[in-house]
Amino acid sequence: MKYFIDPDIRKAETLPGSFYQSEEVFNQIKEKIFAKSWQWVGDSHSLLPLTDYAHPINLLDHYLDEPVLLTRDTNQHINAQSNICTHRANILIHQPGKMKKLTCMYHGRRFAMDGKMEYMPEFKEVENFPRACDHLHQFAVKNWFEHLFVGLDPTFDLGNTLDVMSRKVGFLNLDRFKRDAATSKDYLVNCHWALYCDNYLEGFHIPFVHKDLNAILDYESYTTELYDHMNLQIGYATGADQPFDLPKDHEDYGKQIAAYYFWLFPNMMFNFYPWGLSVNVVKPISPNKTRVSFITYLPGDQEMSTSAQVLMDKVEREDEFVVEGVHRGLKSRFYQTGRFSPTKEKGVHHFQSLLCKFLED
Ligand code: FES
């Protein structure tokens, strides 16, 4: 199926219902978008707390389902590689822990921490061994203030995105941020993952859907900035809440900024508030079901107030209510496509354009 979003937002139509319902499109998105881009997997403090350490993860359960092994070697070098033994495809490492070598428990094949095949019993007579593919397959990995991103086969670089993020929020001493389990949680939403992102990508609905949030955000000032595979929404404080204390040399110095909402294509959100960071990862399960993981990071000396927790949870429930409604609405025989507001829906237009571009390639 071919989808098209006109680059001119004034002329463009939104994606039709079939996009969100089709199993075929859902599977195409998996290979053409998720396997070709980047996924945030967590922070290296939590995942790889020590040197000579390996941590297996499954990249996007129920979707990509790709076994990935993260390692930190003696020299602090971090690798992301396939967690599949190159002999007969056994899962190589099952539990995170300290180790100096990666040894398969099935027939004893041994790899260095960087995935190089070092030893295999009973293979002396084998010709042309080891081949390049007998070492562990290596994935692209990017480390931004301890946040790790893995790309299975990415077609674009993450560098520009991370540079913009550093420019905007680098002043926050992100190295001091720690994952906070108590305020992190998952939500299961009955909608297509892209609908959840569509909704996130506009502040248009805030006065209609989020009355409490609207009271502390200045709707008129709300802005969206577009970058290559990322966009940034900026929420301004009305005065009811404490804005960021921006340093003098910051490009936004003098503005009363209450939140920086970064969205990274295709499914990641980094929401920075004066109290800390909430990372949201939108995980496709089926065309009708999505898991959204909220992971909180707090600076060493801060905590997330109860009122901030209550507000975040309330806003999430309000968003779920609308996206689940839209998900049902798109199935109607009588809905075709919609149009975009050029002033308020630039982010959604950006996202839908990227979806189409990747599906085309
Ligand atoms: S599958 Fe790993 S050594 Fe045989």
Ligand SMILES: [Fe+2]
């Ligand atoms: Fe919302």
